Amino acid sequence: MIKAFVVEKDRLRFVEDLQQHRDQVIWADLLVPTKEEEAAVENWIGVGVPTREEMEEIEISSRLYIEDGAYFMTATLPAHTDGDDPVMSPVTFVLAGNRLVTVRYHEPRAFQTFPMRAEKVSTGCTSGETILISLLEAIVDRLADIIERAGRDIDEISHAIFQSSETKATKRDRDFKKILQRIGRKEELASSLRESLVSLQRLSGFLGHATGTEKTSKDIRARVKTLARDVLSLTDHVTFLSQKITFLLDATLGMINIEQNGIIKIFSVAAVVFLPPTLVASAYGMNFDVMPELKWVLGYPFALALMLISAILPFLYFKRRGWL
Structure with missing residues (x-):
């Protein structure tokens, strides 16, 4: 599916037919594209669109490169992030002159909220470059919300471990099993977020190099630098959460050992008595x-x-x- 957008009064407007508005369209969003849709976008933008296999390559040279004057940038983004089991998949951003193409095979939340917001209010999206930066800012904001929610959940797990109100050993044992499962899910979430942020950190560095020319306005260069700093700070915060998750895992295993030692102690004392x-x-x-x-x-x-x-x-x- 192709979602095409044109600019009207500093706002984005969705158009049905890319070919009909090919001279006005500045952003084409490809969602699970067919061969025909890929060919249409390639004809419109003048460069080849990477396939899904090429997008999933892990080498930096396959994710961040320049070809025929167009900048190709691929980052791993999460979708379905309301739970602890997000879907991770690569998204490619192709910046060719004043036009932007995004290629994806899943539905990150930012790709739904950003166009809706840009259609209602003026966000300064007047070119492919500004749309790309605004879209990346929306993606980083969404990741920040996910990290904040994960942090609150981790605090709840910590409270359940160290301030448990249960007095029965069997009930505490069941609670610790549930806590271990929750810790495991949070660690998987933190790993996914770290993977996404690392790819965005590399992308922002590459984008900073691409926009570091004199032709680029100071405002855009400043926004790219701010984006890179935000990604770096979120990466540090996710690293902190991962360390806290590791500590909570060790603490939970320690509490389980204490419970088991207490039970064995009771049997030992009873046998001696x-x-x-x-x-x-x-x-x-x-x-x-x-x-x-x-x-x-x-x-x-x-x-x-x-x-x-x-x-x-x-x-x-x-x-x-x-x-x-």
Whole structure:
């Protein structure tokens, strides 16, 4: 599908037919394009459009390059970011003179919100260059919102680990399993965001080189520098969140070990406490003819009391030594 946009009064306007408005269109957005649509855009822009296989190449030379005077820039962007399992896919930006082409195979939120906003208010999008910068700014703003939400979720996980109100061991055990799953999902999200930000960081550096000529206005160069600084700060923040996630993972595993050690400790103490009564019961369970307590009226209560005392004394001794 081709989404074509023209500029009217500093605002973008969507047009149905690229060929009919080919001289006025400055942005063509290709979403899962067919061969015919790729050929139409290539004829319009004058350079070849990269295929999906070429977009997925990980080499820098395959993602950021200049060909026939056009700048090709590919970044990995997330879609379906309302949950913790975003869809990651490359998006290619082709800047050829005053025209911009974007090629994508998924739906990042910025590609929906930015055209709607640019159609309603004046955003200064008068050329392919300014549209590209504004679109990248919208993408970075969206990534910032995702990172802020992830940070709040990580704070909730931290609260659940260190300030749990549950007293039953079985309930805490189930909670820790859920927390481990949440930590795993947050780590996957942070890794995806870091991958996207690293690609945007490289793209902004390449774009800064492309716009560093005297022909480019100071405003555009300043916006590109600001974009690069924003991407760098978000990358640092995601790195911090990843470190916090690693800490929470270690803390959760430590809490699980403490729970397990506490349970084993209880069984160990119970075994030691009941060992003396078992010894007493074993002694009085022997079948000897000469046993003074056999003829004694208080022999049975005496044996029970002796077993009880032999259980209490080790317990009190462990308590006094601080082993319990």
